[in-house]
Amino acid sequence: MSQPRYNLSSRYDAILKAGEVLLCEGYEKAQPQLIAQTAGVSVGLFYRHFDNKQGLLTAIMARHLGILHSQIAQDVKHCANPIDALECVLISTLRYFRTNQGLIKLFFMEIGYGDATATKQLKDARQTYRNILLSILGDGITQGILLDQDRLDVQIAVNSIVGTINWSLYDLLVVQSQDIEPEELAKRILSFLLPSLTRPENLV
Numbered sequence: 001m002s003q004p005r006y007n008l009s010s011r012y013d014a015i016l017k018a019g020e021v022l023l024c025e026g027y028e029k030a031q032p033q034l035i036a037q038t039a040g041v042s043v044g045l046f047y048r049h050f051d052n053k054q055g056l057l058t059a060i061m062a063r064h065l066g067i068l069h070s071q072i073a074q075d076v077k078h079c080a081n082p083i084d085a086l087e088c089v090l091i092s093t094l095r096y097f098r099t100n101q102g103l104i105k106l107f108f109m110e111i112g113y114g115d116a117t118a119t120k121q122l123k124d125a126r127q128t129y130r131n132i133l134l135s136i137l138g139d140g141i142t143q144g145i146l147l148d149q150d151r152l153d154v155q156i157a158v159n160s161i162v163g164t165i166n167w168s169l170y171d172l173l174v175v176q177s178q179d180i181e182p183e184e185l186a187k188r189i190l191s192f193l194l195p196s197l198t199r200p201e202n203l204v
Helices: 008-025 032-039 043-049 053-078 082-099 101-109 116-142 154-175 182-197
Strands: none
Touching: 008 032, 008 043, 008 053, 008 101, 032 043, 032 053, 043 053, 053 082, 053 101, 053 116, 082 101, 082 116, 082 154, 082 182, 101 154, 116 154, 154 182
16 A cells, blocks of 8 residues: 655644744745745645645634633633633633734734635634633523623623733734733733623622
8 A cells, every 4th residue: 555655734734833933033034935945845735735824824823722722621620610710711811822922913913814724713713712701601690600691791791801802912912012911911801801790799
């Protein structure tokens, strides 16, 4: 039986790794030919996977979000209640983004979508994050800790949480060029969000 000439999966991973390093070092200089050369693959294989480097950036971001979401899913299992779980999500997200803030800043600055496959990966990853938040909010409503469904629109609440995180990060990383302090920022975001989510008697 003939063997394949190479493992496409490992070559794909090599493109992602090389692409992340080069794109973060300089987006304009990181052309597909250089990325392919650094990854040890042909430029044709690059274009087999991605229409352009924006598609590559989208796929890199989607992969990182997948790693983050797996970590969050494990972390929230140990939370005693939905408020603790929300805090856990915030801290886990901000810690991960601090570790990878070069990539996050680049994605904010070059935001957009690449090819259809990478775009779907990113949309799926974002929906996974939303589903985690929806589950936490649903548990909070059921337990009587958060506002009931007549007073809390969970879809709007999730939009508010995600939007607050994204705009806070954009302001810090892009506008102010500051580092992220995960615990401090999580505390500030939570103090802003909780009054609109939580029954008054459950607020500390």
